[in-house]
Amino acid sequence: MTGLFQASLLDLDDELGVGPLGSTVRRTHLDHGAWIDLRPGWLSGSDTLFERLAEVVPWRAERRRMYDKVVDVPRLLKFYDEDETLPDPVLDDARRALDAHYGEELGEPFRTAGLCFYRDGRDSVAWHGDTIGRGGTEDTMVAIVSVGSPRPLLLRPRGGGHSIRRDLGHGDLIVMGGSCQRTWEHAIPKTTRPTGPRVSIQFRPRGVR
Template identity: 30%
Template sequence: MTRQTQSDNRKAVAQHFLLPDAALTLWPGWLNADASHALQTRLIAELAWRQEQIRIYGKTVKIPRQQVWMGESHCSYQYSGVRFEPTPWHPAVQQLCQQVSDATTSAFNCVLLNLYANGQDHMGWHADDEPELGMAPLIASLSLGASRRFDLRHRTLSHRLQLQLDNGSLLLMAGACQQHWQHSLPKQRRVAAPRLNLTFRYITPVC
């Protein structure tokens, strides 16, 4: 089930997807084409991108994309047996984080940036359910560059959803989405252009 509302923060119309055990909101065109292109070009050029190695089924493999983990100093993050320490905020990303927080009325203090060189780069089925993110994390995902397919599937039910994440779109995954759903970015061999994805998260400081 979907419904639409006008965003107070941007001219984009919000599309609300009411799913079992999850709530998704998509703002197509949340960032306009010129701003998206300028930001993508700047971040690709200025960030220290790395192709990380992770452990999968006992094997060490290179992930099919490049990444940067960024945020507040306490925002360490463990994924597939690898511990990531955050790089300091890039000014443009920090400003964008505040804009995303304002648009979604949610707090974020870290971001995972994924750079997909073309349609061969991809992300397999997973959930952003690491302990650092809490029981019901909010994930705000901003897409820059090439339009890519985004798939979701319920862990126990037969429900599936397929979205097209276009340049400048903002997707908010809320509720118990990460507990009950998985998502992926499949290969699309006909996609030749790069896509940069920023997924904003919140990690509670440890006192």
């Protein structure tokens, strides 16, 4: 069952589109060469995009082996490879804007988009880093746009330690860069509080998952 979505009062009259980056992005340097950038409310009209994605994306429920059993993945998924058409033109605009802002620092464009649908507080993602492929050995970037109801994204040093919390939703952008995928972990925890649905869009370079 999907939780009740409550639109943002600040987002109701906005036309769907991406805002500027540049000086509006706030960078926080973490330990071990990792950093995060935050741009709140980057995507205007984000509630409209959330409703479109919830309806048109061919969401998949997956099962994965965990230790000695196979379990349901607690969220719905859809991965768009670099040769696939994204489900809304504004996501192409977002990727172009990210390339323009981060291209020189990253040294390559963002190529793929992974979408996750968190239907309510029971959906989550455990502590992990995007270390499949080059992210396990090289510095890289993962840019996440969140639409729908805010959920906390937690970050902590790999192996444990004090965590950092950022509440993301309604068009917020967070970019994890430097060594972040190798030396830090991130998670969306479960919650028993009434929580509406959220979609996250993760833009990654080629060979990073």
